[in-house]
Amino acid sequence: MQPLKDAQLGAFTFFASALPHDVCGSNGLPLTPNSIKILGRFQILKTVTHPRLCQYVDISRGKHERLIVVAEHHESSLSDFQKRGNKISPERVLQIAYEVLEGLAFMNKHGMVHRALSVHNVLLDSKGNVKLAKFGLYHMTDHGADVDFPIGYPSYLAPEVIAQGSFHPSDPLHHEAPRPSGPKTDVWSLGVLLFELCAGRRLLHNIDINERLKFILTLGCMDDIVTVLAEEHGCLEHIQELPENVLALLQKCLTFLPSKRPSPAELLGDAVFDGVSCLYTPYQKPVSLFSSSLRCAHLELPEDIGDLCKGDGDDYLSERAINEVYNLWCLAGGDLEKELTNKEIIQSKPPICTLPNFVLEDGESFGQGRDRSFLLDDTTVTLSLCQLRNRLKDVAGESYFPLLEDEQSSLSHSNSANELSATVKLPLIIRERDTEYQLLRVILFDRLLQAYPYKKNRVYKEAKVDIPPLVRGLAWAALLGIEGDIQAKYESLDKDTPIPTDRQIEVDIPRCHQYDELLSSPQGHVKFRRLLKAWVVSHPDLVYWQGLDSLCAPFLYLNFNNEALAYACMSAFIPKYLYNFFLKDNSHVIQEYLTVFSQMIAFHDPELSNHLNEIGFIPDLYAIPWFLTMFTHVFPLHKIFHLWDTLLLGNSSFPLCIGMAILQQLRDRLLANGFNECILLFSDLPEIDIERCVRESINFFFWTPKSATYRQHAQPPKVSGDNGLGKTTTRYSSDDQDFPKTDLSREPLVLLELKAEVSPRISAEDFIDLCEMSYAANNRSKASRPRIIAVDIRSAEDRGHMSGSINVPFSTAFGTDDEVLQCPATGALQNYRGRVVVVIGHAMKSASAFAAHLVKVNFPRVCILDGGINKLKPTGLLTVPSPQI
Template identity: 80%
Template sequence: MPPMKDARLGASTFFASALPHDICGSNGLPLTPNSIKILGRFQILKTVSHPRLCRYVDISRGKHERLIVVAEHYERSLEDFQRAGKPVSQDKVLQVAYEILEGLEFMNKHGMMHRALAPRNVLMDCRGNVKLAKFGLYHMTNHGADVDFPIGYPSYLAPEVIAKGPSRPSDCSHGELPRPSGPKVDVWSLGILLFELCVVSWCQRSHSGAGTESELPENVLTLLRKCLTFQPSRRPTPSELLKDPALQEVSHLYTPFRKPVSLFSSSLRCAYLELPEDISELCQDEGEEYLAERSIEEVYHLWCLAGGDLEKELTNKEIIQSKPPICTLPNFLLEDGECFGQGRDRSFLLDDTTITLSLCQLKNRLKDVTGEAYYPLLDDEQSSLPQSNSSSELSAAVALPLVIRERDTEYQLLRIVLFDRLLQAYPYKKNQVWKEARVDIPPLLRGLTWAALLGIEGDIQAKYDGIDKDTPIPTDRQIEVDIPRCHQYDELLSSPQGHMKFRRVLKAWVVSHPDLVYWQGLDSLCAPFLYLNFNNEALAYACMSAFIPKYLYNFFLKDNSHVIQEYLTVFSQMIAFHDPELSNHLNEIGFIPDLYAIPWFLTMFTHVFPLHKIFHLWDTLLLGNSSFPFCIGVAILQQLRDRLLANGFNECILLFSDLPEIDIERCVRESINLFCWTPKSATYRQHAQPPKVAGDNNGFGKTPSYYSSDYQDLPKTDLSREPLKLSELKAESSPRISAEDLIDLCELSGSGHCKAPTKKTKSSKPKILAVDIRSSEDFSRGHIPGSINIPYSTAFGPDGELVQCPATSTLQSFRGRVIVIVSHAVMRAFAAHLVKVNYPRVCILDGGINKMKFTGLLTVPSPQI
């Protein structure tokens, strides 16, 4: 994104034409409002970047079909130049012509025409270069079909446009779209514009007593004649006109435009730097000018955070005028002939005034941010930005709720600057992207950051373009049915452009994964990626293709029952592991995960939460491994815990049919805590993604360790967990852990001592306790260091309660910590008993004591003297 430099933010407004309320589309649904259609078409304009075009930044939809457009703006225009009445040199005329044609040619390559070319829309930057404004109005309004006013100025419209007459929105409601204008209409407008420039110059010279037509150079006259050719068939296009000899004389003054290389492509990314002769100029303190080095999109984002309000700005400049309801009544006449009421509503007309948005409030908010903050050092050893590269106030902001941090102007500036630098260095700085994402992700750069967390690399556009998205397939019908129901509360995704992009990305995934099938829910999975990468379908597809195998491996098989059942069984064990009381109650009333959790995991919660909550949830999910969703599910149940425990089966069904409000930040926080208490092997699944091939990290260091590595990715040893049949897995209420996990958690070593684990609770007690339920004789022959012996035959009374003894007292003191049941048999039953009496974090040692016999870690108690 190019820096803002001397540009300003400008805002203008207009109304889309209203649709009748009693008409539905062919699918039986209400017609999409024209303002939504315009909003969807507008998005592509944000990607159009050229030195001769003003960048579009944002569009906002208000009441009564009002739309407010924010774009790059400059105070001076060619209209001001004409009003000054100064003579115009031949070189200036040719310069203006060449620069306008450069912009028009670039637009034509993107299938766009200006149609509103006029002196007021030809802006001039501080160096006097042309910047075309309002060039996207014709495109976003569907060639004028979605508004009640004509696009363009009559004085500058081509003859063929005038002859065709105005297109009415009512004509388009029956499917009769207006025929769009071609590139040659802008050439006529350019000719009128250049002719006016020449006339101004001629009038000035004539006023001085020496002006005649012959004073205009022949090459300029030839250029004007070509532009003002009456017949469109003989009139040149902008591309053809650029080859005119008169314009070739000035072409050498301009460097051909080079499109910036995108982050994910096969081309090398590099910066073209020009250093000043005096290097000390780089170190000058320019104060507020630091902000001008940031992109206009960043500045606008920060302007909004600093309290910017588009409607308020337009109201203050009297562009938006509120009227009392009485003034909107239709005309009526009294008996004496006096007329009252409102005439034609001005909303049907176009006020193309552009106001400049003041940055004073933003600059005032950022006045205490030092220049160093705009150029952070990227040292792998430094701590995260809010703790190391910012003031003490910003360091304290890390402890604030995420919603507050995302609305803090200064904090977001520092986060955006840092992430922008890190992403430019991706994948070299991939590890540091992970590190900073643990703190939080700035919303402005969430799409690219997610792509980096998912490890997207290479020429994604070429791969996406190579997928056949046009040939009809059987899934097309189901996709067409699902899309109109997927997150349609969102204006962007509900637009026709959003539906089209949905279809293309979903179809690309289905076609490129022939071993998988389309299941309902895939559209919900696609929604977050499409929303964040609306103008980059290839990146949305790439992210989705990387996300599914990591978290939903084989979920989209034609027969996925075995995968789903294993997943739900492990989830049931996780509920029992972390909250046995809740698990016992749900099992007693028969409210099993099959009744409510399938949409959760099949869509990774996108079917049950709105997008703004999904963004915060997935910010953390993408840092975790494939077992992290289990912890999210348990955290959701714990937020509903009191209501679930107090209700029966029917009430629970009703509760989940309309899920109550969930505090996502609390859910994320508790999910991380649950994950830290869950041994890695406890969530082992036979149908999870196979281990990654060595070297998948592309040589940029190993994957960050922050609860991101999967147990399946670890090298398999004799102490690893063995797969179980689904029937055996379902028979166990508690999860199993591997012998290597037990050794790691107990920090066992060959010395024969059980060391205290690194992570301790506040009471400084070990995090894990091994409970050996073999007989006392077997226990004395060899046991795990630090374990306690509670023989199964003497552990429980006739009512299922624990028998009081020194060993069970020790077990009671470890309540709340991980308890591993060790034996060669009956481990499943002992664990089930503990869960029944509400012991949390109970698990079984996979393979029992036999797995530990060959490790050399078993110990024999010293003989009593």
């Protein structure tokens, strides 16, 4: 996005054509409103950035198919010269023509045509450079098919456009629709515009519109159109005095036949601009974050570095990107409809006055003419930034340039540091609506992302605080480790050839998050289809399962104009959190995942686990859509964004903690209900507090030993090379640290054995780490309680035990047939309720039975040491008590 600088934010509004309510499409669904179609096509305009084009910023959809477009705006335009009656010098005419052609040629490269070129749509910035406005109106309205007004102004329309006549999709002969205008159409409009500048008057302004159109069509019989127009307007003498190159330019632009008329790109290279083109350097689009090119290749510093520090009183806000300024304007209380209403652009009418006709009791009918408000009013209202600037007046200048090497929080750079520090503690939804806070966060993330991947760790650190909505798409990509030329890889994939899954994709897309206007637009459906096909084609060992479309939705929404980045994020997300979930036969993967989840429930909430098992309400009945779609099938997008902000910071086991957090919010209702009531409860999931869900899932993650969620079907570790000690170190994709595979690691279990155990197992290395943490906690403070207690269920005569463990022999609590003789939870173990209880024994069967009984009596945080005491013997950590003398 371009910086705001001396520009302003402007807004204009128009209505899309209304569709009949009783008509459905070929798929049996209601027709997509034209306003949503326009909204979808508009999105690509935000990426069309050029010094000669006004930057599009946003579009909002209101009632009755009203659309409000926000774009860069400048108060000065070429129409000001006409109002003053001034004539422009030939040199200035050539400069204006060249700059307009630069903008038109750039549009044409993106497949767009202006079609609405006129003197009041050619704006001028503070330096007098051309800025083309409303250049996207023809594109976003599907060449005028989605609105009730023509695109363009009769005086400037090319003859071939006038000859086609007016057209609307509701016309009976819709199959005879005219072809869309081409780039040469704008060249004619430019010729008329330049002629007016040279003559100092409007062309065909005082002639009736019908006569005006007839006159333009009769120009086809003329050899010299420029001379005929000059004679018609009484300025022949002045036109003949123009330099040859200017006159030649007018003649080339005002060529009647499109086949002989040059295109903007051809005209740019014409000899008439030999003395002008040398004054301009070709525009180079900035290198994107993820590409094969160096982002610093064209970095230039001023000769005097001190120039960077000048201007302490500068307007730092104007240096920010125009979309950032608009976002802050909205947060500071900006209201588009209110601004347009205050300028009387939007006028409300009583309902009776909006009816096309109405009939009284006596049968007398009253009608009204066409409502002019539904036609185009191209007035642009300037959005005042006074309220925003007043809101940010206390933000220090240093806040706009945070030091990335400073370990302190970016909040310390503001004069209101104490107030903003307090903001961090407020709920996330409040922070996202705080103007000053979002300004600082967006600036910080923008600088960190520019330094990606060098500052990847700092991005991770700041994302733990929160992620500003404005940069969420790029921040997620950084957290997922996206690098390289993603565009080339995406373009290399075949997204057009029919494949067997096309039918299922076509069925799923119209049902996926269609409450969202962007994803429900035809452009959204096209992008959905391309992304899903790209993923299926690039993963031949996997298949398309229902739910993949829901997984795709958040990435598409955040990267609507960058399909390659959406695909790259999706391709990195699935292996990390859903490894092998999309195999053709994924039953063993799903079953292992659900079994681990059941053990998680028993570990954290044994009472709830016992109840759900008693009524037979197992995770298979409700949790598969949760994990297969990472909750995108059950939550709306705005909740998914907040949920995934934290999910992307965790490892592959974090979704299990989210599932636990959801159950905790439904806990009371689940405990009070039976099987049928629970089924109904999950068929229409109640409102879930996402912020509480995130907070509790982090707490569950903190209390869960990392090996307790071990899955043999999770993503295998990645080899990261020699660690310098002659051993190969493996990097687990689910964690951010390297863990070498040792004899103390947890061993995989077959699914039947895993399902037979109620409590999870933990590895010996995990157990040792927890013991060390507990010892450190004791040393820090006498009041600190250790997080772990080891329960040795061997007989008292067995030699060797862990220091600090307690002995509860299995034989004293259970009989020969594993019947309970004495509940172990009522003895010494009761004093350790709340800690992580690790059951250690010789045989895993006895340890599993002991742990299962603890869960049955609602004892929380119970797990089993994988491999039993034998895994600890080689460590040298077991102690033998000295014999008593």
